[in-house]
Amino acid sequence: MQQSSGSITVRLFAALREQAGWDQRSWPLTSGADALSVWQALGFGDAIPDGTRIAINQEFESPRQQLQQGDELAFLPPISGG
Amino acid sequence: MQQSSGSITVRLFAALREQAGWDQRSWPLTSGADALSVWQALGFGDAIPDGTRIAINQEFESPRQQLQQGDELAFLPPISGG
């Protein structure tokens, strides 16, 4: 395991929140971590499902965007607004 | 001139009404008459201008539609509603 270098906040919504049983937690940041590696480390599966989107600090981002100390990382299941 | 076989009502609107100085008149129906021949007989010119439309009994019609006794023929300058 890579060395921890601070932490991030992970947030879940809707079906994902209910499946995981939590909506927000602090998570150790390992160097080079991105949304995909956090998804896997959380035990959610190998790949982020189609339609699930990533927000970092409340902006949409690529799942390969490198995370920084203090980031708020959110996994957003398929949107159904309007 | 062809023989008269009854009459029609001619109606004008907007700029055309103002140019002609009247809005409605009875006009003798000659056999085979259509909107174009009435337009010419009224002295409005050889051709019906582009954009001017014909209504017979308050329905859009072709200028070559043959007129019947009692018809209401209207010349409609370019429409500008809405």
Added chain:
Amino acid sequence: MASSIPIDVALCSNAFEPLAELQQWPHHQSNAATGIFIGRMRSQGSSAEELEAMQLEHYPGMTERQLQHLASDAAASHGVRAVLIRHRIGRVTPNQALVLVAVSADRRGPAQRCCQALLEAIKHDAPFWKQEISRSGERRWIEGNTPL
């Protein structure tokens, strides 16, 4: 194509308030999707001069029937549930409402597309004629519509 859905068409010889007309129209409250368009008189004329007023002429009888017909056709071809049209006639002053079109449907696509198509149909195929009256009293008939 004819349609048996509720189609509510009226010509207004006095100023009308679009939101008050909608308030009286129950269908926007009972359908999942409603598209609405409100058109008002511009204060500037087609040559950018300040306008005093506009005179809206129509063809009594034909105009009402044609609006009904255009609404019924548009409703049938887009599969919507209710249509409302209000159109001003007579002397209009700047910022007053000229036209209101509202379309209710089960889905947003038909409601929006029908509203848009019906507005274009009204502009091109309903017998109305606008005469601009400038502040200096000059009158000019408008031929055709503003660009889409």
Added chain:
Amino acid sequence: MASSIPIDVALCSNAFEPLAELQQWPHHQSNAATGIFIGRMRSQGSSAEELEAMQLEHYPGMTERQLQHLASDAAASHGVRAVLIRHRIGRVTPNQALVLVAVSADRRGPAQRCCQALLEAIKHDAPFWKQEISRSGERRWIEGNTPL
């Protein structure tokens, strides 16, 4: 693209009346063209069962910012003059308003196209999630939108 026109966005945790919101929004009275969309909750769910209610979840902070951002982008790319968005959150019952989008512009084309494009943007790019609650108490998350 940013835009400096008036953009009025709000999330409503209680039932709102679209016409009352429009009544408070001055721009539909001062511009020549206003396009409006009202979306309401269907009484039937995605499997045609009768619904008791729907729960609308959002991402506090991000949702508001994203709506502002989508409205500002759409306004700039269509060249319109004012945008209003209301979106419901929390527990919604059938026929209650879910979304209101209004766009005012100088011409009908931009007003209508911007209203339509912004509604699609909200449906696809603003973080909201609907959970249907059937009369028997079953709850189901909706993934994606109804067809256009």
